[in-house]
Amino acid sequence: MAISDAKWIREKAIEHTEFFRNSIPLIASENLISPMTKEMMISDLNNRYAEGLPGHRYYQGNKIVDEIETRTEDLVKSLFRAKQADVRPISGTNANQAIVFSLSSPGDKIMSPSLDDGAHISSAEFGAVGMRGLNITHMAFNSEYMKIDVDETKKLIIREKPKICLFGFSVFLFPAPIKELKETMDEVGCKVWYDGAHVLGLIAGKRFQDPLREGADLITGSTHKTFPGPQHGIILGNTDDETWKKVRRGVFPGVISNHHLGAMAGLGITSAEMMEFGESYADQIINNAKTLAQEMHSLGFDVIAEKNGFTESHTILVNVKSKGGGKFVAETLERNSIILNKNMIPGDSNKKSQDPSGIRIGTQEVTRIGMGRSEMIQIANLINEALNGKDVRGDVRDLKSNFTEVKYCYGREDAYEFISLFK
Numbered sequence: 464m465a466i467s468d469a470k471w472i473r474e475k476a477i478e479h480t481e482f483f484r485n486s487i488p489l490i491a492s493e494n495l496i497s498p499m500t501k502e503m504m505i506s507d508l509n510n511r512y513a514e515g516l517p518g519h520r521y522y523q524g525n526k527i528v529d530e531i532e533t534r535t536e537d538l539v540k541s542l543f544r545a546k547q548a549d550v551r552p553i554s555g556t557n558a559n560q561a562i563v564f565s566l567s568s569p570g571d572k573i574m575s576p577s578l579d580d581g582a583h584i585s586s587a588e589f590g591a592v593g594m595r596g597l598n599i600t601h602m603a604f605n606s607e608y609m610k611i612d613v614d615e616t617k618k619l620i621i622r623e624k625p626k627i628c629l630f631g632f633s634v635f636l637f638p639a640p641i642k643e644l645k646e647t648m649d650e651v652g653c654k655v656w657y658d659g660a661h662v663l664g665l666i667a668g669k670r671f672q673d674p675l676r677e678g679a680d681l682i683t684g685s686t687h688k689t690f691p692g693p694q695h696g697i698i699l700g701n702t703d704d705e706t707w708k709k710v711r712r713g714v715f716p717g718v719i720s721n722h723h724l725g726a727m728a729g730l731g732i733t734s735a736e737m738m739e740f741g742e743s744y745a746d747q748i749i750n751n752a753k754t755l756a757q758e759m760h761s762l763g764f765d766v767i768a769e770k771n772g773f774t775e776s777h778t779i780l781v782n783v784k785s786k787g788g789g790k791f792v793a794e795t796l797e798r799n800s801i802i803l804n805k806n807m808i809p810g811d812s813n814k815k816s817q818d819p820s821g822i823r824i825g826t827q828e829v830t831r832i833g834m835g836r837s838e839m840i841q842i843a844n845l846i847n848e849a850l851n852g853k854d855v856r857g858d859v860r861d862l863k864s865n866f867t868e869v870k871y872c873y874g875r876e877d878a879y880e881f882i883s884l885f886k
């Protein structure tokens with residue numbers, strides 16, 4: 464029985480892989496790892512523990528792990544021009560937990576955007592921030608432009624005097640105004656924390672914004688959204704030694720024990736690849752998002768933030784209330800092998816999160832496989848046709864069959880040679 468269960472799961476994984484091979488992936492938080500990064504996920508690193516920091520471990524057998532981790536930290540610091548880096552968090556949420564645990568106490572005030580305005584659940588009452596017992600107030604937001612309202616937020620910062628200002632969005636369409644708010648934040652002496660989970664790859668590619676130069680003390684992030692690495696997390700710092708020491712302790716022993724060493728090494732490899740390919744990758748991601756937004760707008764879709772040029776990132780947000788709502792649209796597209804998610808849009812606060820008015824679309828994964836302007840135009844048309852009742856599965860498969868390789872990374876040939884070494 465057990466062997467048949469195991470085989471069943473393996474067959475299902477193959478079926479899943481096949482399904483995605485023939486689909487258009489537009490979820491804004493997903494991506495594909497490179498062949499060399501993939502190798503790290505099957506190497507012996509995945510079987511090991513390495514609690515603590517290089518040179519200060521609790522187990523034996525970590526000599527080479529220490530070398531890899533030190534090199535990965537150095538690569539990451541150089542890529543992001545960061546004074547400090549911690550490559551141990553195992554996800555973006557986990558990195559956020561480490562910050563919350565190390566730099567705040569229950570009852571402290573934190574200011575962040577609201578969920579309705581596109582923030583992530585980890586910063587909500589019922590997420591990591593709220594569960595730490597922090598007192599959350601929200602920044603003012605201009606939903607027509609999908610941007611934090613600088614003047615109103617300045618007033619709120621002066622009134623509330625938060626201990627931490629957190630800038631982070633799951634619908635991160637436009638740069639956060641750190642520079643504009645920096646003087647006010649300094650006036651009240653708050654820490655500036657930037658949650659770059661979604662836009663980390665754009666920042667690595669020197670696009671979107673440069674939070675550490677604009678005044679952020681700390682950046683947290685996922686390493687698998689626009690940053691096309693393994694599912695893992697990261698913390699970058701430009702802060703004083705004492706704060707950094709607390710953050711390090713917040714990570715271990717605060718919120719992790721072992722830090723998934725294959726993924727950590729994969730993060731190092733992806734960082735090296737982003738040094739070489741990151742700028743052209745980020746450029747193309749953003750160009751593709753702008754093209755897709757414009758094309759959908761031309762086809763009559765209500766793409767949000769028209770007045771602000773729709774987007775400066777990998778993401779676009781579309782109000783599909785008139786097309787049956789987010790749930791109906793996302794499910795209809797899924798039946799047509801176009802994979803994206805339903806999403807809350809501004810004004811949805813009294814709607815159920817399972818039935819919001821919008822959809823969210825990300826271009827980082829289709830860009831990763833080499834798609835450009837003409838494919839974005841085709842995708843907009845396929846979405847439109849599917850929602851008008853046409854079965855587009857065959858057209859999706861045909862389009863996708865021309866894009867079978869991961870780009871903006873080192874080659875398959877090199878990697879496959881290595882894979883045999885890990886057998």
Ligand SMILES: Cc1ncc(COP(=O)(O)O)c(C=O)c1O
Nearest residue numbers: 554555556583631632633660685
């Ligand atoms: C702004 C933001 N922070 C944190 C996270 C959580 O990242 P992870 O899924 O790596 O835990 C997300 C996930 O989408 C996010 O959008």
